[in-house]
Amino acid sequence: xxxxxxxxxxDFSKMGEEIERIENAGADLAHLDVxxxxxxxxxxxxxxxxxxxxxxxxxxxxxxxxxxxxLDYIDAFVDAGADIxxxxxxxxxxxxxxxxxxxxxxxxxxxxxxxxxxxxAVFPYLDKIGMVLVMTVEPxxxxxxxxxxxxxxxxxxxxxxxxxxxDVLLEVDGGVSxxxxxxxxxxxxxxxxxxxxxxxxxxxxxxxxxxxxxxxxDGLLLKKVLASKRK
Numbered sequence: 001x002x003x004x005x006x007x008x009x010x011d012f013s014k015m016g017e018e019i020e021r022i023e024n025a026g027a028d029l030a031h032l033d034v035x036x037x038x039x040x041x042x043x044x045x046x047x048x049x050x051x052x053x054x055x056x057x058x059x060x061x062x063x064x065x066x067x068x069x070x071l072d073y074i075d076a077f078v079d080a081g082a083d084i085x086x087x088x089x090x091x092x093x094x095x096x097x098x099x100x101x102x103x104x105x106x107x108x109x110x111x112x113x114x115x116x117x118x119x120x121a122v123f124p125y126l127d128k129i130g131m132v133l134v135m136t137v138e139p140x141x142x143x144x145x146x147x148x149x150x151x152x153x154x155x156x157x158x159x160x161x162x163x164x165x166x167d168v169l170l171e172v173d174g175g176v177s178x179x180x181x182x183x184x185x186x187x188x189x190x191x192x193x194x195x196x197x198x199x200x201x202x203x204x205x206x207x208x209x210x211x212x213x214x215x216x217x218d219g220l221l222l223k224k225v226l227a228s229k230r231k
Contacts, residue, residue, distance in 0.1 A: 001181065002191045002222055003211045004029035004062050004171070007053075008044065008142045009195030015049070016056040022198065025205035026212070028222065029062040029084075031173070031193045034077075036067040039091060040140035047073070047080040054081035060226065062191075064112065064173070066139050067091065071098045078105035083226065086110035086133045086171075089121050099128050108226060110169075114139060115147055119156040126166055130226075132157055133193075136184075137174030142195045146175025151187040158188030167224055178210045185213050190222070 005027050010018035019030055032050055037043040050061065060083040067073065070085075071093035077085055085102045089095060089111050102109035110131030111122045115138060122132050134154050137144035154170060161168045172184045173193035184192055192211055201207035 001185055001189065001211055001213050002028040003198070003208050004031040004191050004193045005198040005208070006031040006033060006142065006173070006193050006195030008033045009199040011199075015053055018199070019053055019057045019059070021204060022208070023057050023059050025198075026208045027059060027198075029191065030057060030059045031062045031064060031195075032082075034063060034065050034067060035140065039068040039088065040066045042140045047076040050077065050082065051080035060084060060222070062086070062171075062193075064133065065091075066112075069093050071101060074098065074101040075105060078102070078107050082107050084108040084110055084131055086112045086131055088112045088114065088139075090114055090117060095125060096128075099125065103128075110171075112139075113153075115150055119153045119160070122157070123160060126161065126164065126168055129168060131169040131171055131191075133171040133173055134189075135174050136172055136176070139174075144175055146177070146180040146183075148180070148183055151183055154184075154187040154189060169222065176211070178207070181211050181213055 005022045035042045035044045062084045063082040065087040070087035085107050099109040108130040110129050112133040114135050136147045136150045169190045171191040172189045176192045176194040177197035198207050
């Protein structure tokens with residue numbers, strides 16, 4: 001399993017140091033949650049913060065947009081240094097146009113589905129994107145309990161990608177920890193997002209090591225997707 005610690009659970013007064021900490025501890029990506037107070041009932045960070053963090057880390061920036069009109073802000077997040085930009089199928093922007101704007105800017109486009117959204121909502125776009133993020137909590141706040149009943153949805157996505165021979169990363173976000181990672185891995189995820197499970201652990205490196213429970217320890221699929229999906 002590749003591990004993408006969510007900065008939502010870090011010490012916001014020391015974000016530069018916190019992102020250096022997870023990189024040194026073995027993280028594969030840095031997950032950055034962007035919330036606008038409309039699509040979800042919370043407000044977090046924007047492009048200026050991501051741009052400021054970019055100089056602190058060489059990790060790929062995995063930017064999750066929980067905003068109502070993502071198309072309006074894609075250029076700003078690309079310019080800030082996002083490597084992967086995921087946005088919700090439930091948002092108001094045209095999906096195809098948003099995907100194309102992300103790709104034309106040089107980042108990897110991805111789609112996110114809330115717990116109540118079926119897996120097949122992203123099927124028409126799988127050949128155009130590099131990642132699907134399956135939420136295993138309701139988006140908006142960290143520290144929520146893992147929803148194990150989302151695992152059939154993840155299996156459905158894995159089966160569809162394999163049937164169509166597509167290199168699409170499958171990511172899970174919400175309540176992922178050493179207690180839930182086995183279910184996530186068994187269901188076919190490539191990347192686990194963990195906020196509290198990493199940043200609140202006594203030993204950050206050990207927490208990340210425990211979450212890395214698959215054979216792709218060198219991130220070969222991630223490298224392949226990053227290389228190919230920008231084209």
